[in-house]
Amino acid sequence: MRFFLVVAIWVVIVGGLWKYISHRDAQRELIVATTPIDLTVEGRFALEITPTFSTEDDPFALTTSENNASPFEVKLNGDVVDMRALEFQRGETIRKEKIAGVLTGHNEIYVNASPPLSENTLEHGIRVKIYQDDTLIVDKTVWADQGALVSGTISFNHSQTEEASHDH
Amino acid sequence: MKRSIVSTLVAFLSLLYSSATVADEGKPVIVASTTQIADFARQVAGDRMIVKSILAAGADPHTYQPTPDDVQMVISADLCLENGLHLEGKNWMATLAKDAGKPIITTTNGIQPLSISSGEEKVADPHAWFSPKNVAVYVNNIVKGFIQLDPDGKEEYEARATLFLQQLRVLDSWIRQQINQIPTQRRILVTTHDAFNYFCTEFKLNANNNFLSIAPVGWSTGAEVGGGMTPERRSKVVQSIKESGAPALFVETTINPKQIREIAKETGVKIGGELYSDSMGPEGSAGETYIGMMRENVILIVKALK
Numbered sequence: 001m002r003f004f005l006v007v008a009i010w011v012v013i014v015g016g017l018w019k020y021i022s023h024r025d026a027q028r029e030l031i032v033a034t035t036p037i038d039l040t041v042e043g044r045f046a047l048e049i050t051p052t053f054s055t056e057d058d059p060f061a062l063t064t065s066e067n068n069a070s071p072f073e074v075k076l077n078g079d080v081v082d083m084r085a086l087e088f089q090r091g092e093t094i095r096k097e098k099i100a101g102v103l104t105g106h107n108e109i110y111v112n113a114s115p116p117l118s119e120n121t122l123e124h125g126i127r128v129k130i131y132q133d134d135t136l137i138v139d140k141t142v143w144a145d146q147g148a149l150v151s152g153t154i155s156f157n158h159s160q161t162e163e164a165s166h167d168h
Numbered sequence: 169m170k171r172s173i174v175s176t177l178v179a180f181l182s183l184l185y186s187s188a189t190v191a192d193e194g195k196p197v198i199v200a201s202t203t204q205i206a207d208f209a210r211q212v213a214g215d216r217m218i219v220k221s222i223l224a225a226g227a228d229p230h231t232y233q234p235t236p237d238d239v240q241m242v243i244s245a246d247l248c249l250e251n252g253l254h255l256e257g258k259n260w261m262a263t264l265a266k267d268a269g270k271p272i273i274t275t276t277n278g279i280q281p282l283s284i285s286s287g288e289e290k291v292a293d294p295h296a297w298f299s300p301k302n303v304a305v306y307v308n309n310i311v312k313g314f315i316q317l318d319p320d321g322k323e324e325y326e327a328r329a330t331l332f333l334q335q336l337r338v339l340d341s342w343i344r345q346q347i348n349q350i351p352t353q354r355r356i357l358v359t360t361h362d363a364f365n366y367f368c369t370e371f372k373l374n375a376n377n378n379f380l381s382i383a384p385v386g387w388s389t390g391a392e393v394g395g396g397m398t399p400e401r402r403s404k405v406v407q408s409i410k411e412s413g414a415p416a417l418f419v420e421t422t423i424n425p426k427q428i429r430e431i432a433k434e435t436g437v438k439i440g441g442e443l444y445s446d447s448m449g450p451e452g453s454a455g456e457t458y459i460g461m462m463r464e465n466v467i468l469i470v471k472a473l474k
Contacts, residue, residue: 059301060337062330063308064315064322120341147341149334 041158045099047081048129049074051113051150053122055088058114075110076101088113099130107158111142112151120147128154192218196317199245201261202229203448204297205275207458208306209249211332212314212325220245222261225450226421230257234264247317248272249310253281255294255446273313275306282365284380295446298367300340303458304333339459340370346466347371350473356414357469358382358405358437360428363420363445382408384427402431409435416440416472421447421455440472 055071072088074081079101086094115124123146130138142152198219200206206221213219222238223229229251242248242264250261252274265272279302281292296302311329315322347355355373357364362381369379384405409417409431417432418440419425425442432439443465449455454464 058337060304060333060340062311062326062333064311064326064329114337117337117340120344146345148338 039103039105040100041102041104043102043132044097045102046131047074047076047096047099047109048093048127048131049083049088049096049111050091050093050127050129051088051115051124052090052126053088053113053115053119053124053150054090055113056116059117061114071114073110073112075108077103077108078110102130102132102158104158107156109138109154109156110152111154112149114149115144117147122146124150126150130156196246197244198247198249198314199241199270200249201256202251202446203227204458204461205249205251205306205310207448208275208303208332209310209314212307212310212329214324214328216318216321216324217314222264223447225453225456226447229255229446232257232260234260238264239268242268242270245270247313249275249313251294251296252276253292253294253296273309275309276302277305277309279305282369282380284362284365293362293365295363296366297458298364299370300336300343300462301370302366303336307332307336335459339462343371343462343466346470347373349470353413354415354473356382356409356412356473358409358414358417358428358431359443359445360384360418360420360425361445364443376412377408382412382414384431402427406431406435409437418443418469418472420445421449438472441468443468 051072058071061071070084072083072086074083076099081096081099083094083096086096088094109128109130111126111128113126115122123143125141125143127141128138129136137158138154138156140154140156142150142154144150144152196217198209198213198217200209200219200221202223203221203225206219209217209219220241222234222241223232245265245268248261248265248270250256250265250272252262253276256262262272262274276294276296279296281294281296283290284293297306307329311325314325318325352375355375357368357373359381360383362383364373364381364383368374368377368381372379374380374382382405384402408414414435414437416438417428417435419428419442421442421444425439429439431437444455444461448458448461449464453460455461
């Protein structure tokens with residue numbers, strides 16, 4: 001009898017506590033105010049990519065869809081810059097015109113590419129340049145350790161004044 | 169008084185147990201045949217699925233006999249995973265899944281298996297995980313299977329798999345760098361059974377044996393065609409060790425080391441250590457994950473051969 005009493009008390013106390021916690025958590029719905037603000041910068045942007053390696057199919061790629069198997073991936077502020085049709089050769093610069101999506105303020109370019117496994121004793125890199133009209137506004141290089149993917153984010157700020165100076 | 173303490177303890181433990189069960193409730197259950205495949209599956213599933221392995225650490229998949237508990241485990245599964253290529257002696261995993269009416273994925277699908285001679289027959293070598301590139305194929309097969317089973321988890325599975333694939337890439341590169349420390353003429357890997365063909369082919373060991381394993385026991389430790397040790401194989405290995413001047417011999421965690429120790433004594437070559445082969449190490453050991461297992465093997469090999 002005593003045993004069942006103890007069990008019942010435990011069930012009531014812990015069950016009640018559990019019920020209260022789950023009820024309280026359910027009330028806390030995350031409310032996020034999303035006010036879309038258009039920060040897109042007007043202007044003619046071009047992207048230049050120069051890898052220290054020629055790309056080839058990556059045996060370590062995720063192959064669940066065509067997109068994620070691409071050996072060279074470039075994103076500007078999270079949007080994919082389509083590079084699939086382009087072939088990357090060691091030291092050759094690929095220029096992509098009419099890049100859309102540069103914002104006022106903080107911007108990010110993400111690059112991810114797989115150097116050939118046969119060159120895993122070399123440290124590889126990708127040089128990234130961005131031009132606004134014909135003015136160079138970004139020139140940075142992402143480096144990788146031996147054998148690793150060349151993967152990194154380049155951050156840059158695009159100020160209003162910079163934008164204004166190219167408006168005319 | 170004593171009785172009430174005991175009953176309180178029992179009530180508390182049963183509550184703990186029931187809360188753990190509630191946490192796992194509704195999660196898909198994955199049952200893998202081997203510890204390696206279970207590790208690959210865990211890397212992809214995270215906490216979204218429950219991953220179990222039929223084989224325990226140190227168990228030999230070639231000779232394993234399923235138990236009634238294994239049958240129960242497979243009955244509880246939503247998806248089964250096997251290595252295939254006859255690693256699971258007499259296809260025990262496929263049989264368990266078929267008998268329980270559960271879907272099964274052969275994780276080596278898409279791998280170009282090494283063909284090894286076994287007397288007059290040619291057999292596909294099942295130990296494909298010894299090349300990290302092949303493990304990428306295992307992982308992709310597992311991701312596809314998981315997405316089919318649980319489409320809502322696609323992004324999660326892909327994100328985890330992407331990280332694991334990058335780790336495999338780094339592992340592959342690291343192994344090449346490590347093996348490179350061994351002078352080419354000393355890159356002779358003699359193990360208990362023919363499990364290291366993919367490793368030798370990928371990382372260029374045993375050049376005098378077409379970059380294949382040198383071992384007294386065939387690809388299977390069981391009684392399949394090509395399995396077991398024959399006097400011819402044994403004498404060939406002894407001869408090969410004497411001719412090549414192998415600096416060390418290696419025993420394996422899943423196989424009785426008696427034979428290789430006898431050969432070491434006969435040839436006067438030292439034992440380089442114990443390699444993880446058909447199974448990973450027990451929980452808490454350095455070899456409890458695939459990457460850990462490969463790392464420890466390579467460190468041991470380099471140390472003994474260089």
